[in-house]
Amino acid sequence: MNTIDWKNLPFGYFKTDYNVRCYYKDGKWGNIEVTDSEMITMHMAATCLHYGQEAFEGMKAFTGIDGKIRIFRMVENAKRMQNSSKGIMMAEVPVPLFEEMVVKAVKLNLKYVPPYGEGASLYIRPLLIGTGGEVGVKPGKEYLFMVFVGPVGPYFKEGFNPVKMQIVRDFDRAAPLGTGYVKVGGNYAASLRAGERAHKEGFAASIFLDACEKKYIDEAGPANFFGIKGNTYITPDSKSILPSITNMSLCKIAEEIGLKVERRHVPVEELSEFDETGACGTAAVISPICQIHDRDTGKVYNYCKDGKAGPVSTKLYLKLKGIQEGTEPDTHGWVTIIK
Numbered sequence: 515m516n517t518i519d520w521k522n523l524p525f526g527y528f529k530t531d532y533n534v535r536c537y538y539k540d541g542k543w544g545n546i547e548v549t550d551s552e553m554i555t556m557h558m559a560a561t562c563l564h565y566g567q568e569a570f571e572g573m574k575a576f577t578g579i580d581g582k583i584r585i586f587r588m589v590e591n592a593k594r595m596q597n598s599s600k601g602i603m604m605a606e607v608p609v610p611l612f613e614e615m616v617v618k619a620v621k622l623n624l625k626y627v628p629p630y631g632e633g634a635s636l637y638i639r640p641l642l643i644g645t646g647g648e649v650g651v652k653p654g655k656e657y658l659f660m661v662f663v664g665p666v667g668p669y670f671k672e673g674f675n676p677v678k679m680q681i682v683r684d685f686d687r688a689a690p691l692g693t694g695y696v697k698v699g700g701n702y703a704a705s706l707r708a709g710e711r712a713h714k715e716g717f718a719a720s721i722f723l724d725a726c727e728k729k730y731i732d733e734a735g736p737a738n739f740f741g742i743k744g745n746t747y748i749t750p751d752s753k754s755i756l757p758s759i760t761n762m763s764l765c766k767i768a769e770e771i772g773l774k775v776e777r778r779h780v781p782v783e784e785l786s787e788f789d790e791t792g793a794c795g796t797a798a799v800i801s802p803i804c805q806i807h808d809r810d811t812g813k814v815y816n817y818c819k820d821g822k823a824g825p826v827s828t829k830l831y832l833k834l835k836g837i838q839e840g841t842e843p844d845t846h847g848w849v850t851i852i853k
């Protein structure tokens with residue numbers, strides 16, 4: 515293997531040596547299989563292809579300052595994938611099976627886990643798809659759960675540097691009683707047009723509003739939104755956002771460092787009252803937002819005027835990163851150390 519340029523890795527697909535798979539058939543999960551193939555064969559009438567029975571997860575493993583490899587909040591990801599299964603009527607992956615397969619996928623690709631201090635990590639992608647052939651609209655009877663991994667750099671090329679985002683009203687990614695709360699590909703399909711236009715217009719991502727009234731902030735495409743107002747961490751409460759595990763973790767850390775935490779509707783106009791804003795998710799932990807443009811009203815909200823992330827966002831980011839990399843104590847059992 516050629517040496518990997520850890521510092522310049524993009525956030526993208528990277529071929530590694532192995533992935534692990536498990537098939538659900540006749541009402542039960544089979545044995546875990548290891549393969550070096552990047553391909554999947556399935557029935558042409560598979561329910562993932564026709565009716566969107568597809569859910570995924572995104573998590574990361576890090577090399578800590580002590581050289582140990584840590585996976586962040588694996589059980590939370592397992593539980594969220596079960597929730598996604600319920601949401602679109604797929605077989606549920608038992609938490610222990612999920613854990614076993616994730617750990618196995620990491621262990622089989624240890625040489626791809628970036629060393630400490632390179633700003634890179636091993637991205638872990640669990641995927642669950644309906645593979646059984648059906649033509650009538652109904653949940654399938656067969657499923658494939660697989661886990662592949664690959665080293666990645668920062669999601670937004672800016673890393674922990676501020677990005678610009680755009681509020682849109684002419685697209686929704688999810689409806690209030692739809693599937694926004696589960697991590698399924700269909701939500702991403704629905705967000706592509708807004709996202710690509712935002713990129714073309716010079717923004718890192720679009721911010722969606724509640725689909726009903728277009729009054730409140732929902733989330734930022736692939737990441738949750740938060741704002742800091744004085745001593746308070748505020749993040750939208752909405753039925754159509756995906757419950758980010760990063761956001762959940764930041765809320766906990768925020769409380770621990772003495773901030774007040776509010777989960778509630780966030781009206782668009784409140785953007786002018788925030789001292790800091792950011793997007794959060796596994797990919798970036800926090801992407802500080804320096805500017806939010808409202809595409810319809812032309813209004814521009816400015817943050818981090820010196821071009822740098824604000825003090826509260828920085829503190830939260832460093833704490834969370836510290837837990838992931840073993841420089842801060844893991845007091846909540848968020849981390850699984852690979853033996």
Ligand SMILES: *Cc1c(COP(=O)(O)O)cnc(C)c1O
Pocket residue numbers: 572697733735736737738756757758759760761794795796797
């Ligand atoms: C995965 C995802 C997030 C971030 O969730 P994390 O668990 O923090 O990675 C946010 N929004 C959407 C729509 C997502 O799919």
